[in-house]
Ligand SMILES: Nc1nc2c(ncn2[C@@H]2O[C@H](COP(=O)(O)OP(=O)(O)OP(=O)(O)O)[C@@H](O)[C@H]2O)c(=O)[nH]1
C-alpha cells in the first residue's frame with residue numbers, strides 16, 4: 153500500500169468523525185452567520201482548537217459568505233486553510249553531517265510510542281547509510297531495554313544500555329564519548345515515559361539535557377516529543393510541560409491510525425509553532441511517515457489523495 157493510502161486509511165476514524173460534524177452544515181443553503189457558527193463549533197469539536205478554528209472560519213467567511221457551493225468544494229477550501237497553518241511546520245527529520253555525532257532524543261509520557269519510534273528511526277537512518285547508536289536511557293523498566301534490543305538486532309544497530317536503575321544521564325554521557333571515538337553519525341536516545349506531574353522524573357530529564365549540553369552545547373540537536381494521537385486535547389498540556397524541561401525542538405505524533413482525535417495536530421501547530429517531523433499511522437517501520445501538511449489536511453477531511 154502506498155503511504156498516501158496508509159495515511160488516508162490511518163486517519164479514517166478522525167476524518168469520519170470530522171466529516172459527520174461538518175456534513176449538513178453546508179448543504180443546499182446560502183453561507184451565512186449561522187453557517188460560520190456551526191462551522192466553528194464543528195472544527196473546535198474536531199480538536200483543532202479555538203484559535204486555529206477561528207482563523208479557518210475567518211478565511212472561509214471572506215471567500216464564501218453569501219454564496220452557495222457544493223460540499224466538496226467547501227471541504228477543499230477548508231483543507232487548504234488547514235494546510236496553510238501546518239505547512240510552515242512541515243520539516244523532515246535529518247541527521248546533519250555537521251554534527252559529530254548528531255544527537256536525537258525522544259521524550260514523552262508513558263506509552264506514547266517513544267521506543268517504537270526510536271527503533272523505526274534507527275532503521276530509517278541506518279538504511280540511509282548512517283552509523284547509528286541506540287541508547288536505552290529508559291533504565292526504569294527492565295522490559296524497556298529488551299524492547300529496544302529487539303529493534304537494535306533487527307536493524308543491526310549498536311545498542312548501549314545499563315542495568316536497571318542506573319543513572320540515565322551517566323549512560324548518555326558515556327554514549328556520546330563512545331560515539332565520538334567510533335565516529336558515529338547519530339545517537340538516538342530513548343528515554344523513560346514520565347507523566348508531566350512527576351517532578352522528580354521531570355528533573356531527571358532536565359539532568360539528561362544538562363549532561364548532553366556539557367559535552368555538546370548545541371545538543372540535543374533534536375529533542376523530540378512523541379505524542380499519542382489518541383489523547384486529544386491532552387497533547388497540549390503534555391507539550392507545555394516538556395517544552396522547556398527537555399528543550400523540545402519538534403514533535404512526532406503516533407497512533408493516528410487508532411485515533412478519532414487526530415485534529416489536535418492543528419491545535420498544537422497553532423499554539424506552539426514547533427516543527428512537525430513525522431506521524432505514525434501503524435506499528436511497522438513503514439508506518440512512520442514524513443509529515444506532509446497538504447496530505448494530512450486532505451486526509452483529515454476524508455478528501456481523496458492522488459498518488
Ligand atoms: N497503532 C499504532 N500503534 C503504535 C504506533 N506507534 C506505537 N504504537 C504502539 O504503542 C505501544 C506503545 O509503544 P512504545 O514505543 O512502547 O511506547 P513508549 O513511549 O516507549 O512507552 P513507555 O516506554 O512505556 O513510556 C506499542 O504497542 C506500539 O506498537 C502507531 O503509530 N500506531
Ligand SMILES: [Mg+2]
Pocket residue numbers: 266267268290296342343344345
Ligand atoms: Mg519505551
